[in-house]
Amino acid sequence: MxxxxxxxxxxxxxxxxxxxxxxxxxxxxxxxxxxxxxxxxxxxxxxxxxxxxxxxxxxxxxxxxxxxxxxxxxxxxxxxxxxxxxxxxxxxxxxxxxxxxxxxxxxxxxxxxxxxxxxxxxxxxxxxxxxxxxxxxxxxxxxxxxxxxxxxxxxxxSKNPYEFQDLVGQLLTAMGYYISDIAQRGADGGIDLVAYTDPLGTKHPRIIVQVKHRPNDSVSSDEIQKLGGTLKRNSDVGIFVTSGTFSKPAKKEARESREHIELIDFERFVSLWQEYYTKMTDEQKSFLPLHPIYFLGE
Missing domain, CATH: 1.10.10 (Arc Repressor Mutant, subunit A)
Structure with a gap:
C-alpha cells in the first residue's frame, strides 16, 4: 500500500x-x-x-x-x-x-x-x-x-528593563508583598526592589530582589553569588527574577547558598502572573493583560 x-x-x-x-x-x-x-x-x-x-x-x-x-x-x-x-x-x-x-x-x-x-x-x-x-x-x-x-x-x-522591573513589582504586590524601594536608572548595587510582608517593613524577612531582563540569556552562578552578597541581615531573603533562564551552575549555587535565594525564570514568572491574575487590580492587569479561554479537557 x-x-x-x-x-x-x-x-x-x-x-x-x-x-x-x-x-x-x-x-x-x-x-x-x-x-x-x-x-x-x-x-x-x-x-x-x-x-x-x-x-x-x-x-x-x-x-x-x-x-x-x-x-x-x-x-x-x-x-x-x-x-x-x-x-x-x-x-x-x-x-x-x-x-x-x-x-x-x-x-x-x-x-x-x-x-x-x-x-x-x-x-x-x-x-x-x-x-x-x-x-x-x-x-x-x-x-x-x-x-x-x-x-x-x-x-x-518587547519591554525595556525598567518596564520588566515594573512587571515584577506588580506581581509581588499582587502576591501580598509591599514594595518599599525601587531602583532608578543607573547603578543599583545589585538591588532592584526591596519588599516586605507588612506595609511598614517591621516584620521579617526583608526581601531583596534582583531583576534581569535578558530573554535569550542564562543567568550565571556568579550573578547568584553577587545577590547573596547583598543579603546583609540574617533574615534577608533574595529573589532573582529573569526573563530568560538560569544556568545549571546558577541553580546549584542558589540551592547550596547559605542565604535563602529564590529563582524565578520566565516560565515561572508567567505561571505566577497567571496564578495571581484574578487578585490583581485593573491597573495591575494592564501591565500584562491576559484573556483566559477554556477548552474541553480529556
Whole structure:
C-alpha cells in the first residue's frame, strides 16, 4: 500500500524535530524548532498550503498532530512552549525517519487502546475515526497554547528593563508583598526592589530582589553569588527574577547558598502572573493583560 502524503510529511518533519532538539541540548522553544525546520527543510506548495479555517500551514499542522504520538510514546515532552527530547527519543533517532514515526505511532495506539478500554470514551467528529478525532483536537489545542504562550513571551520581550522591573513589582504586590524601594536608572548595587510582608517593613524577612531582563540569556552562578552578597541581615531573603533562564551552575549555587535565594525564570514568572491574575487590580492587569479561554479537557 502506498504511503500517504501526510505520512511522508510527518516522517521528515518529526525526524528533523528530533535532530534539531538533539543538536541543541535536548530542549528548545517549540516555535524555534518550527522556525528552524522552515529554514532547513524544503517544502512544496502542497506542504505549504495554509488552511482557511485555522490559518495554520499544512506541514506545521501535520507536525503538531504527530508530536502527540511521540509524546505518548515517551520520545518527546512539552511544557510551557518548550519541547524536550527524552533519552528514549534520542535513541529513536537511530531508527531513521520512517521507523521512528512508525514506532511512535504504534506506541501511541497501544496507549490509546488501553485508555479507551479503561474510560469507555466515545468520539464523533465527522470523517475522522474516533482515534484520529481525539488526536486532531489535542494537536490543535497544543498549537493554540503554544501560540498564546509565544504571544505572552513576545509581549514581555518587547519591554525595556525598567518596564520588566515594573512587571515584577506588580506581581509581588499582587502576591501580598509591599514594595518599599525601587531602583532608578543607573547603578543599583545589585538591588532592584526591596519588599516586605507588612506595609511598614517591621516584620521579617526583608526581601531583596534582583531583576534581569535578558530573554535569550542564562543567568550565571556568579550573578547568584553577587545577590547573596547583598543579603546583609540574617533574615534577608533574595529573589532573582529573569526573563530568560538560569544556568545549571546558577541553580546549584542558589540551592547550596547559605542565604535563602529564590529563582524565578520566565516560565515561572508567567505561571505566577497567571496564578495571581484574578487578585490583581485593573491597573495591575494592564501591565500584562491576559484573556483566559477554556477548552474541553480529556
Amino acid at each position: 502506498s504511503k500517504s502524503r501526510s505520512k511522508k510529511i510527518a516522517e521528515k518533519t518529526i525526524f528533523a524535530t528530533f535532530k534539531i532538539l538533539k543538536e541543541n541540548g535536548g530542549e528548545m522553544r517549540g516555535k524555534d524548532v518550527v522556525d528552524r525546520i522552515r529554514e532547513t527543510t524544503s517544502f512544496d506548495d502542497y506542504e505549504k498550503h495554509r488552511f482557511e479555517k485555522t490559518g495554520y500551514i499544512r506541514w506545521e499542522s501535520i507536525l503538531h498532530f504527530y508530536t502527540i504520538d511521540c509524546m505518548k510514546a515517551g520520545y518527546l515532552r512539552k511544557q510551557k512552549g518548550i519541547w524536550y527530547l527524552t533519552e528514549e527519543g534520542e535513541k529513536a533517532i537511530d531508527l531513521g525517519a520512517e521507523k521512528l514515526l512508525n514506532s511512535a505511532t504504534k506506541l501511541y495506539r497501544e496507549w490509546n487502546t488501553k485508555r479507551k478500554a479503561e474510560d469507555g470514551i466515545k468520539t464523533d467528529l465527522g470523517d475522522f475515526t474516533e482515534e484520529e478525532a481525539a488526536q486532531v483536537q489535542k494537536s490543535l489545542i497544543n498549537q493554540y497554547e503554544e501560540d498564546a504562550y509565544n504571544g505572552i513571551r513576545n509581549y514581555i520581550i
